[in-house]
Each structure stands twice: as C-alpha cells, then as structure tokens.
Amino acid sequence: MTPSPAPSSSTPAQPRSELGSAPTGPALDDRPAGEPAGHSPDGSASSATTASPSADGPHRPRRPHRPRRPRGSGLPHLMLVPWALVVLVPLVWILASSLKTNEEIYNDPFGLPGELRLGVYVDAWQQANIGAFFTNTVIVVSGGVVLTMLLSVMTAYVMARYPFPGSRVLYWLYLAGMTFPVFLAIVPLVRIVQGLGLFATNLGLVLVYAAFSLPFSIFFLTGFFRTLPKELAEAAFLDGAGHFGVFFRIMLPLARPGLISIGVFNVLGQWNQFLLPQVLNPQQDEERSNFVLSQGLAALALGENYETSPTSMAQLFAGLIISMLPVLVVYVLFQRQVQEGLSAGALK
Numbered sequence: 001m002t003p004s005p006a007p008s009s010s011t012p013a014q015p016r017s018e019l020g021s022a023p024t025g026p027a028l029d030d031r032p033a034g035e036p037a038g039h040s041p042d043g044s045a046s047s048a049t050t051a052s053p054s055a056d057g058p059h060r061p062r063r064p065h066r067p068r069r070p071r072g073s074g075l076p077h078l079m080l081v082p083w084a085l086v087v088l089v090p091l092v093w094i095l096a097s098s099l100k101t102n103e104e105i106y107n108d109p110f111g112l113p114g115e116l117r118l119g120v121y122v123d124a125w126q127q128a129n130i131g132a133f134f135t136n137t138v139i140v141v142s143g144g145v146v147l148t149m150l151l152s153v154m155t156a157y158v159m160a161r162y163p164f165p166g167s168r169v170l171y172w173l174y175l176a177g178m179t180f181p182v183f184l185a186i187v188p189l190v191r192i193v194q195g196l197g198l199f200a201t202n203l204g205l206v207l208v209y210a211a212f213s214l215p216f217s218i219f220f221l222t223g224f225f226r227t228l229p230k231e232l233a234e235a236a237f238l239d240g241a242g243h244f245g246v247f248f249r250i251m252l253p254l255a256r257p258g259l260i261s262i263g264v265f266n267v268l269g270q271w272n273q274f275l276l277p278q279v280l281n282p283q284q285d286e287e288r289s290n291f292v293l294s295q296g297l298a299a300l301a302l303g304e305n306y307e308t309s310p311t312s313m314a315q316l317f318a319g320l321i322i323s324m325l326p327v328l329v330v331y332v333l334f335q336r337q338v339q340e341g342l343s344a345g346a347l348k
Contacts, residue, residue, distance in 0.1 A: 091324075098317035105313050117311065121322070124315035130322055132289050133296035137323075140202050140277075140292060141270045144209030148266050152214055153259065156221030157247060161233070171222065177215035186279055193280055200281050200290060208280060209270045217262050224258035225251065260337040267330055274298070293323045 097105055098120060099113040125131045159171055189208065190199070198204030228251060236246045252259070274294040284290045288299055300316050309315075331338075 094317050094320050098314050098321055100314050101310050102313045103310070117314070120311050120314045121318045123309070123311060124318035124322070127309070128300055128312075128315045128319060129287055129289070129296065130293075130315075130319045132287070133291050133293045133319075134322060136202060136290065137271065137292040137294075138326075140205045140209065141267060143202070143206035144213065144270045145263060145266045147206060147210040148213040148217055149259065149263055151210065152217035152221055152262070153252070153255075154247075155214075156218050157225050157251060159218070159222045160225035161230075171218075174215050174218045178219065182212065182275060186275075190279060200284055202290075204280055205277055205292070208276055209273065212276070213266050213269065217266065220262050220265075221255070221258060224255055228254050257337055257340040260334055264330060264334050264338050268327060271327055293319075297323065 093110065096111075096113055097109070099115075099117050101114075101117075104111070104114060125134075155174075159167060193199050193204045193208065196204070198207065232250055232254070233246050236250050241249065272294065273292075277292050277295050278298075281290060281292065281295065283299075288296060291299065297316070297319050300319065
C-alpha cells in the first residue's frame with residue numbers, strides 16, 4: 001500500500017526571500033493602528049532605507065576627489081615675473097624721463113620727476129617735428145599694410161584652393177623670399193626705386209614695405225585657407241555663386257581671424273622698420289619733413305645741435321612714448337583675435 005499524502009495546511013506557504021526563509025510569527029509592521037507608514041511615533045518623517053550606524057561611528061559622505069597639481073606646475077608663472085620686469089622697467093623709466101628736465105635726467109636718471117611737465121609732449125610734437133614724423137609713418141604703414149593684405153589674401157586663396165601646374169614651385173619661391181637677407185638687396189633696390197622715380201617718397205616706401213611683407217603673409221594665409229571647410233564653398237557653388245562671390249562672401253568672413261593676425265604682424269613690422277627708410281628715404285630739407293618716426297628719433301638722438309632747450313632730452317623720450325602708443329593700442333585691441341587666428345590655424 002502506498003502512503004497517503006500529508007494533509008495540506010489551510011494557510012499558504014510564505015515565499016522565501018533571497019537571503020533565507022521569510023520570518024514567521026507576528027507581523028513585521030508593529031506601528032500602532034492608524035499610523036501612516038514612513039512616520040515615526042514622534043511625528044517626524046523617517047526613511048525606509050536608513051542606513052544603520054556602523055561600529056566605527058556614523059556614516060560620513062566622502063569628499064570629492066580633487067586631482068593634485070604636479071610639482072613644478074607653477075614654475076612657468078614664476079619665470080614670467082622677471083620677464084615682465086625686463087619689459088616694464090624700461091617703459092616706466094622712459095615715461096618718467098619724458099617728464100623731466102635735462103638737469104634732472106643727468107643728475108638723477110632713475111628718480112621721479114619733480115613735477116608733471118605735460119607740455120614736453122606738445123614741444124616734442126611741434127618743435128622736435130615729431131608730428132611730421134608721425135604723420136609720414138601713418139601714411140606709409142597704412143598704405144603698405146593695405147597693399148600687402150590685398151595682394152597676399154588673393155594669392156594665398158588661389159594657392160590653397162586652385163592648384164595649377166607650377167603652383168608648388170611658385171609657392172616655394174615665395175617662401176624663399178623669407179630667407180633672403182635684406183642687406184643683399186639694398187644696392188639693386190636703390191637702383192630700382194631711383195629708376196622708377198620713387199626715391200625719397202612715401203609711395204616708394206609703401207611699395208617696398210609691401211614687397212618685403214608679402215612672403216610671410218602668403219605663407220601664413222595659404223596654410224589658413226587650407227584649413228577652411230570645402231563643403232561651404234561647394235554649397236555656395238550649387239546655389240549659383242561665382243568664384244568672386246564665394247571668395248568675398250564665404251571665405252573672407254571665415255578667414256577673419258587669420259586676416260587680423262597677419263594684419264597685426266604687418267603693422268608691427270612696418271611701423272618699426274628702420275633700415276629700408278634709412279636707405280630709401282634720405283633727408284630732403286633741414287626740418288627732415290620726409291622722415292618717418294624711426295628716422296626722426298635717430299636723428300634727434302644723434303643731432304649735433306640737439307640740446308636747444310631745457311627739456312630737449314625729455315622731448316626725445318616723449319617721442320619714444322608717442323611712437324610706442326599706436327603699437328600698444330593695436331595689440332591691445334586685437335590680441336584676442338590674434339590668439340584665435342593662431343590657434344585656429346594650428347588646431348583645424
């Protein structure tokens with residue numbers, strides 16, 4: 001005979017939990033009747049998942065991990081301090097000397113001026129003829145930069161986007177102009193300028209400045225145009241734009257950071273040019289009215305009859321301050337665009 005099955009219990013079996021069997025006996029919720037879940041007897045809310053304190057004490061949240069700076073990371077910043085002093089101390093000394101008299105400059109060259117003699121700048125502008133030097137420099141540099149940018153941007157765009165037989169050879173010829181020493185070109189350059197009838201004229205300096213600035217400008221802008229996306233130009237061609245429309249409406253706005261960067265470089269280089277005007281722009285009258293700033297300041301420093309007034313030395317320093325101000329203003333206004341242009345050409 002087979003044994004009869006065990007009688008089943010009237011109550012269903014309780015499910016087993018993952019960690020073991022379910023507890024039996026009285027109910028787990030021992031709250032008084034009518035009290036809602038999630039509240040403690042004193043009425044304050046309690047969390048259902050409150051962590052029990054460990055044996056070592058209450059749980060504390062961890063602080064976010066901060067990466068440690070490598071040792072020596074502040075060394076480059078410390079190296080900038082002496083460099084800043086090397087740049088700023090001469091500027092402060094020139095500014096202080098421009099407000100002194102000749103006697104104060106000789107007796108106490110590193111001292112502060114006795115009073116603010118702002119009239120020295122007026123005397124330098126009028127008596128020392130700094131105004132004429134400054135005007136000539138603005139005319140020559142403006143013409144040279146505009147001509148350089150006009151020729152270099154069109155040449156660089158063609159070199160970058162329209163390759164033709166011999167384009168690489170022509171590109172390397174432009175680069176060779178960057179390595180050609182100016183001193184070797186002085187004699188033939190003087191002959192050419194004299195033959196054109198432009199010797200000792202502002203137009204002659206404009207043409208020569210542009211010629212010597214073209215190689216680097218073409219080199220810089222060619223690399224920049226190659227980084228610009230070709231898809232925008234192709235989309236413009238599909239929309240019916242011509243080559244000139246794509247160049248002036250699409251590519252030039254995209255190349256704005258690069259244009260500003262090379263424009264600032266050309267302004268700085270041509271403003272501080274000394275050798276070319278010294279050779280191609282000799283003195284034409286007693287007042288040296290055809291000189292640019294670099295020539296005029298050198299003539300004032302080396303002139304035999306220079307100390308003609310109690311503040312004649314201060315006028316020389318005032319002329320230096322006047323010649324530096326435009327360069328500083330240009331760089332301060334466009335330093336962000338210069339950095340963007342250089343980084344864009346390097347990262348794209």
